[in-house]
Amino acid sequence: MAAISVQVPLLVFMALLATSARAAEPSAVEQRAREDLDRQLQEMVKTPPPEIVISFEGLPGAGTSRGYKLVEADFLVNGQPLAIPGLDKLNGPGLHRLAVLTVEEGSYTLVSHVTYANESWNLFSEESGFLWKLTASVTVQVQRGLRARVRVLPAINPTAPDPRLKLKLSHDVKAEMTAAMADVAIPDVPDAGAPVAAVAQAPAKPTPPPVTAPISPTPPVATPVKTVEAPEQGPVAPAKLLLKVLAGKRPAAATVYVKSATGAPQRVMVDRKARKPVEVMLPPGEYRLDVLSQGYLAQTRKVTLSREAVPTVSFTLAKAPVSKSQKVRLKKEVVELPRMPRFAEKQAAPRNGTTAGLALLMDMFVRDEKLRLRIEGHTDNRERPAAAARKTLSEARAAAVAKALVDAGLDASRIETVGLGDTRPKAPNLLPRGRELNRRVEFVLVRKE
Structure with a gap:
């Protein structure tokens, strides 16, 4: 009963304060009374956060x-x-x-x-x-x-x-x-x-x-x-990515798989009627984007996202070959492309216009993540005077082709290179045409179990 006798005068006092029409700020006594009332109300209602x-x-x-x-x-x-x-x-x-x-x-x-x-x-x-x-x-x-x-x-x-x-x-x-x-x-x-x-x-x-x-x-x-x-x-403030998929100059329907080192891949559907880039919101970090579209070769890209910039990743799709002669051929574990990279004498980089077939190789590796690749470099027997120098040149050729694949988006951890010099000729070195065929790289599949 002691608690009631204290509360009632206080509540009456507050009611009088509320009905009085004062333009001035509440006095210190009134403020303390309001604070005391608030405290009593909080005690009557146990209120956890929302x-x-x-x-x-x-x-x-x-x-x-x-x-x-x-x-x-x-x-x-x-x-x-x-x-x-x-x-x-x-x-x-x-x-x-x-x-x-x-x-x-x-x-x-x-x-x-x-x-x-x-x-x-x-x-x-x-x-x-x-x-x-x-x-x-x-x-x-x-x-x-x-x-x-x-x-x-x-x-x-x-x-x-x-x-x-x-x-x-x-x-x-x-x-x-x-x-x-x-x-x-x-x-x-x-x-x-x-x-x-x-x-x-x-x-x-x-x-x-x-x-x-x-x-x-x-x-x-x-x-x-x-x-x-x-x-x-817990999620963090997102970063924005813009996706554009084209077939020629027109938008193309495609599925883009967004992959990170942690977490399951996310699937983004791109409509062929999308005139503007598709916005994707993701936590900042490094991602790999794999794009697949019916009738076209698969592609992949790497992108690093931050909240400070909004990158645009564009894919220009190439039609998948229809003719059997234009497709990849497998002889045991060796991949043969319709057009293999060619090399000029004593040059490590492939000739211009001879690397288009690498798009077929990229398509294989985007669609099958278990595949690993060994690139073997070769020379003819006249490109360098010493065997060690020819081996070094063959290693450089394998590395140059590997770089082209990495620049196209293939993860470097899926590729290994080796130089074999002129130890495995494909044709006789006596003829110019034979030496040209021996200046080459070969692609060997290594499957991850």
């Missing part, structure tokens, strides 16, 4: 005979990306948790980008091979003691008159209390603070807050967002 739980609802029918498959997804909270599960998991039915965030009071905007493809093939369906690039956003206001549950909801619109409208994306938001209020009446004190929006209350057991880094409310600041699922791999 939480935001973000989940993704798998599209009904995705990955099944209906053909809809999620091929790209990224989610940003106040401009900061979330670390999310793999696409294989998100393609499954049901609710998939993306993140549990412990944040400060304020306003937060979730922007969701997803891309679905229809991988089923039906000659009479205008949806075959179609891509749906969907974007939606939602803003939630959170305060202490509240948990906001946000669901990302892709859905099928079966009555859409246009196939472009067949899929849609929306959000669903619910709020719940994270702490029960004490059984004490809280007085209504006018002008004691900003009005609080009514929130549907659902009973919930208090749970310990997840180990996350805070996100600042709008306007955003550079505070990293971490998810409960992978706190050791």
Whole structure:
């Protein structure tokens, strides 16, 4: 009862203060009274920090005979990306948790980008091979003691008159209390603070807050967002990459696999109608980009991303050969190209115009990551007076061709070189034509188990 006798005069005093029309700043006594009231209210309501739980609802029918498959997804909270599960998991039915965030009071905007493809093939369906690039956003206001549950909801619109409208994306938001209020009446004190929006209350057991880094409310600041699922791999502010894929001078449809030293490859679908470069947001670091397109030779590039620059990586595709005589031939483990590099006498670099066949070799290595290559250099028996000098020249020839492949994007760790001098002639050295054939390199496959 002693506690009640102290509180009641204080609350009456505060009510009188609130109803008095004073233009001057509150006195020191009034300020202390307000602070004392705030302290009492905080004791009556145990308020943990705000939480935001973000989940993704798998599209009904995705990955099944209906053909809809999620091929790209990224989610940003106040401009900061979330670390999310793999696409294989998100393609499954049901609710998939993306993140549990412990944040400060304020306003937060979730922007969701997803891309679905229809991988089923039906000659009479205008949806075959179609891509749906969907974007939606939602803003939630959170305060202490509240948990906001946000669901990302892709859905099928079966009555859409246009196939472009067949899929849609929306959000669903619910709020719940994270702490029960004490059984004490809280007085209504006018002008004691900003009005609080009514929130549907659902009973919930208090749970310990997840180990996350805070996100600042709008306007955003550079505070990293971490998810409960992978706190050791929390996302950082992203870097931007621009992708352009051309066939001649026109855009081409292609799949670009973005690979890093850690993590699973990401797949980026490039539309043949894309007139502008495709934007890809990634954490800063080193990446390898493999591009594959039906009817064209595969290519690869290396790129280093930072937040200070926005590089543009362009691929100009070459048509895959149709004639058997223009394709790669294998004799045991030796690769024979339709046009092998040729060398002038005593020169280490290949002749101009004789390295076009290396594109076929690149195509093999992009499509099969287990392949390794040994490049063997050779000379004729007259290019240098001494055997040691001829061996050195043959090593330089192998190294020059290896450099051409590395410059085209092949990882140097997949190549080894060796010089054999004139010890393995391919033709008699007595004739000029025979010596020309002996000035060569050979490609030997080494498969990694």
